[in-house]
Each structure stands twice: as C-alpha cells, then as structure tokens.
Amino acid sequence: MKLLNVVCYYVAVIMTSGWLVQHPQAKITLRVVNQNEKPVTDTEITASFENGKADIRKKPDENGYVTFSSPVMGSAIFSNVVYKTVRNPNGFNKYYNTIFRYDYDSPSENVKDGKWQPWNPVLTIVLKERVNPIPMYANGRQHDNPIPVRNEWIGFDMTKNDWLSPYGKGSHADVEIIHEWDGKDGREYTGSTLRIRFPDKDAGYYAFHYEPRKMYDSVRYKAPYHAIPAKMYQKEMTFSERINSQTKKLERKLFPEGTGYVFRTRTRFDGSGRLVGAHYGKIYQPHASIFNFWHGCSRIRLPFYLNPTENDTNLEFDPEHNLLKDVHGYVEP
Numbered sequence: 001m002k003l004l005n006v007v008c009y010y011v012a013v014i015m016t017s018g019w020l021v022q023h024p025q026a027k028i029t030l031r032v033v034n035q036n037e038k039p040v041t042d043t044e045i046t047a048s049f050e051n052g053k054a055d056i057r058k059k060p061d062e063n064g065y066v067t068f069s070s071p072v073m074g075s076a077i078f079s080n081v082v083y084k085t086v087r088n089p090n091g092f093n094k095y096y097n098t099i100f101r102y103d104y105d106s107p108s109e110n111v112k113d114g115k116w117q118p119w120n121p122v123l124t125i126v127l128k129e130r131v132n133p134i135p136m137y138a139n140g141r142q143h144d145n146p147i148p149v150r151n152e153w154i155g156f157d158m159t160k161n162d163w164l165s166p167y168g169k170g171s172h173a174d175v176e177i178i179h180e181w182d183g184k185d186g187r188e189y190t191g192s193t194l195r196i197r198f199p200d201k202d203a204g205y206y207a208f209h210y211e212p213r214k215m216y217d218s219v220r221y222k223a224p225y226h227a228i229p230a231k232m233y234q235k236e237m238t239f240s241e242r243i244n245s246q247t248k249k250l251e252r253k254l255f256p257e258g259t260g261y262v263f264r265t266r267t268r269f270d271g272s273g274r275l276v277g278a279h280y281g282k283i284y285q286p287h288a289s290i291f292n293f294w295h296g297c298s299r300i301r302l303p304f305y306l307n308p309t310e311n312d313t314n315l316e317f318d319p320e321h322n323l324l325k326d327v328h329g330y331v332e333p
Contacts, residue, residue, distance in 0.1 A: 022071075023072055024073070024111040024114050024116050025071055025114060026069060026070060026071070028068055028069075028076065028102060029065055029066065030124070031122055031123065032060045032064045032080075040127050041062055043127065045080055045125075046079055049070040049076045051071065051074055056068055056070070057081060072116070073104065074103070075103050078101075094130060098125060098220065131316055132314060134307065134318055135317075136318070137158050137161070137306040137308060137323045137324050138304070138306075138317055139302070139324060139327055140303060140331045146299050147177065147298040148168075152178060153176045155172075155173025156173065156174060156175050156177055157171055158175070159172070161324050175196050175199075175302075176198075180193040180194075182242075191242035192240065192298075194239045194240070194300065198263060202264070202267050203263070203267050204264060205233060205261040205262060205263040208259070208260050208282075209258055209259055224262065225314070226313040226315060227262045238253070241253070255285040264279070264280055265278070266310070279309075280312070281305050281307055282315045317331070319333055
C-alpha cells in the first residue's frame with residue numbers, strides 16, 4: 001500500500017512539474033458555420049495542441065460555438081471529424097474536410113500571467129457541405145500533360161484527356177493551348193508565354209476567388225457549387241515568365257493566389273443563333289507552376305473538372321467517380 005502511495009505521489013509530481021504545465025495555457029473559441037454562414041451543430045471538431053493536449057473532440061453548441069483549452073507551445077490544429085474513411089466507407093460525411101491552424105509563438109511578447117494573449121479569441125471556421133457531388137472528367141491537380149509542340153496552337157479534349165490529331169486521340173477542342181518559346185534556334189532561353197483559349201463560340205471563363213491561406217487554412221472544397229450561365233465569359237488567359245534583361249531575375253505571371261476559373265465549352269446554338277446548350281466546369285490553381293519544361297519538353301498542369309451533362313451547372317465533383325479512367329489516385333473535388 002505504501003509503495004502504491006509513493007508511485008501515485010511521483011506521478012502527481014511529474015504531472016504538475018512536467019511538460020504539461022511548463023507551457024503557457026491557451027483558450028480559443030471556434031465559431032463553426034456552413035457555406036451559408038449558418039451555425040453547424042451536427043459534427044465534431046477535433047483539436048490538438050503542440051506540446052499539450054491532443055485529439056480533443058467536442059461538438060459545437062446550438063449557436064455553432066466550441067471552446068478548447070490546453071497548454072501549448074507551437075501550433076494548434078483544428079479540423080472537423082470525417083466519419084467516412086477508407087476503413088469506414090459507409091460512414092457519415094456531410095462536410096468536406098477542413099483544417100485550421102493557429103500558431104502560438106513568441107511567448108515573451110504574447111504571454112501574460114501564464115496565458116496566451118489574446119485570451120480566448122473567437123475565430124470562424126467554415127465547413128462546406130457535400131450537396132450533390134457528381135461524376136466528372138477530372139484530370140487531377142498534379143497531372144502533367146506534355147505539350148507536343150511549341151509555338152503552335154494545339155487543341156485539347158477534356159473528355160479524352162488528350163490532344164487533338166495529329167498529336168493525340170482527342171476529337172473536340174475544349175481548349176486550345178500554345179507555348180510561345182523565346183529560346184529559338186539554339187539561343188539562350190529568355191522566357192516563354194503560355195496562352196489558353198476557349199475556341200467554341202461564346203465559350204470562355206470567369207474567375208472565382210477563395211480565401212488564401214492565413215495562418216493555415218486547408219479547405220478541401222474551394223469552388224462555387226454552380227456555374228453562372230449569365231456571367232461574362234472571357235476568351236483567353238495568359239501566363240508567362242521572363243528573365244529581366246537588366247536584373248537577370250526570372251519574373252513570372254502565373255495564377256493569382258487564391259484564384260480559380262469557371263469555364264464553359266461545347267456550346268450549341270439554335271437556328272436563330274441563340275445559345276441552347278453548353279458544358280460547364282472549373283479549373284483550380286495548380287499546386288505548382290502551371291507550365292514547366294525539362295529535357296526539351298514543355299509541360300502544362302491544368303487541373304480541370306468538366307461536367308458531362310449539357311446545361312447542368314453543377315461544379316461539385318465526386319472524387320470516387322472520375323470519368324477519366326487513365327487518371328489514377330485520389331482527385332480532389
């Protein structure tokens with residue numbers, strides 16, 4: 001009995017003088033809402049504090065608020081609990097996985113009386129619902145397509161994920177692409193321009209914007225749920241990189257941060273010239289540069305998602321039902 005008391009004593013000493021109480025205490029409240037700014041109450045939020053408590057699970061209250069507290073030194077990671085996993089494919093999964101990070105650093109400046117300041121900030125986390133995911137032609141965010149020739153417009157068929165003849169088996173040019181290369185005739189490379197245009201009449205694109213990462217924000221679904229047919233669709237987008245002749249530095253004009261594009265293709269008109277049919281899709285910002293080149297070959301990353309049904313404006317892709325059979329692995333929605 002005495003030995004048990006001694007063991008309990010030393011455990012208590014370790015818990016009160018060990019790493020859990022060496023770090024300042026944090027308290028934080030999350031306001032959990034859906035894409036329509038309505039409180040979310042039917043999920044759990046998990047929180048893990050670096051050098052503190054881990055895997056704390058709580059449900060938001062009736063107003064969507066949930067509060068966590070723990071010692072911490074470093075980062076706190078918050079995410080919604082996703083019940084549908086590889087091991088649990090039939091689980092409930094109403095919301096897209098979202099990860100939110102809040103950093104606790106510079107204790108000499110941000111800690112007062114053993115507490116992180118600001119104490120108990122209220123931060124909003126948006127959980128987007130799975131509304132109506134559908135099969136699409138989706139080529140993936142990291143898929144590289146070799147451009148078969150430079151300085152020449154080439155058609156690309158999204159339903160075949162291939163170039164048009166004579167470079168591939170595509171039959172309809174959803175987009176046309178040209179990589180204008182400055183390094184001709186063996187000269188030293190000074191830059192290049194990548195142009196993408198939508199050749200069909202009244203086809204084109206418009207931009208959509210999502211919140212760029214601040215602190216840390218990983219939202220699996222960033223696009224709008226539907227395309228807007230009445231929008232003004234632009235015809236061509238241009239990306240470039242050039243070596244500045246004076247500074248000798250590479251200057252790039254690529255995807256703006258936090259920008260994607262909704263597009264329209266395969267347009268169809270009646271006898272009066274009125275638009276009666278079209279297919280809609282979306283293009284995400286690539287993880288890396290939209291175009292690159294090595295071993296004498298130009299390549300393009302164009303992460304597109306094309307709805308197969310005419311006049312259906314739904315942009316919500318079901319990653320378990322990709323219509324492109326040659327694209328392997330998980331493709332984000």
